[in-house]
Amino acid sequence: AQSVTQPDIHITVSEGASLELRCNYSYGATPYLFWYVQSPGQGLQLLLKYFSGDTLVQGIKGFEAEFKRSQSSFNLRKPSVHWSDAAEYFCAVGTTGGGNKLTFGTGTQLKVEL
Amino acid sequence: EAGVAQSPRYKIIEKRQSVAFWCNPISGHATLYWYQQILGQGPKLLIQFQNNGVVDDSQLPKDRFSAERLKGVDSTLKIQPAKLEDSAVYLCASSFGQGAEGYTFGSGTRLTVV
Numbered sequence: 001a002q003s004v005t006q007p008d009i010h011i012t013v014s015e016g017a018s019l020e021l022r023c024n025y026s027y028g029a030t031p032y033l034f035w036y037v038q039s040p041g042q043g044l045q046l047l048l049k050y051f052s053g054d055t056l057v058q059g060i061k062g063f064e065a066e067f068k069r070s071q072s073s074f075n076l077r078k079p080s081v082h083w084s085d086a087a088e089y090f091c092a093v094g095t096t097g098g099g100n101k102l103t104f105g106t107g108t109q110l111k112v113e114l
Numbered sequence: 115e116a117g118v119a120q121s122p123r124y125k126i127i128e129k130r131q132s133v134a135f136w137c138n139p140i141s142g143h144a145t146l147y148w149y150q151q152i153l154g155q156g157p158k159l160l161i162q163f164q165n166n167g168v169v170d171d172s173q174l175p176k177d178r179f180s181a182e183r184l185k186g187v188d189s190t191l192k193i194q195p196a197k198l199e200d201s202a203v204y205l206c207a208s209s210f211g212q213g214a215e216g217y218t219f220g221s222g223t224r225l226t227v228v
Binding site for chain 1: 115118149155157159162170185205207209217219220221222225
């Protein structure tokens with residue numbers, strides 16, 4: 001069965017600093033990988049996704065993520081964080097083929113200090 | 115493009131009462147999902163529909179939860195009777211095909227069982 005681990009429950013960074021959120025997955029085949037952001041009281045917004053090809057994926061809001069098969073990781077990065085980036089971030093893995101069930105990690109809460 | 119619509123946004127009920135949530139997916143999206151997000155956890159898939167048929171309901175507590183998508187468009191999720199541990203945000207999502215790409219989430223219904 002697939003699983004996702006986000007080892008950091010909370011992260012605090014200063015505005016303007018760089019950010020890296022960690023995600024490790026477990027899945028037997030080539031995974032579909034996603035990063036979502038959730039602001040309080042809101043639904044999940046897709047930041048970026050990886051299906052195949054270039055292992056460095058660019059997303060919205062200046063985010064990027066790198067797929068590393070050897071490390072089973074899909075870490076999210078941003079070179080300069082803005083106060084509006086404060087939110088909860090979820091990594092997810094989706095099944096390939098006909099099934100498209102998403103399995104989410106437990107999330108990382110990002111706090112941005114001004 | 116209109117997003118995934120859910121109602122109500124909030125609901126407070128007493129334990130052992132029943133409750134129903136409604137979801138209207140994006141027009142043309144054949145696949146519809148209900149996820150449960152308990153506070154401090156990532157969303158967990160409850161049920162997946164393809165048109166009006168159930169694809170996966172392995173995580174749905176069928177003794178108290180039921181869901182339907184009668185005409186392959188709108189869907190309702192019902193809980194009867196509710197338990198305290200059902201307090202969560204219930205997210206609806208839809209996608210065009212069966213692949214894991216292209217999910218769009220609604221804003222969710224926050225249920226509090228007291």
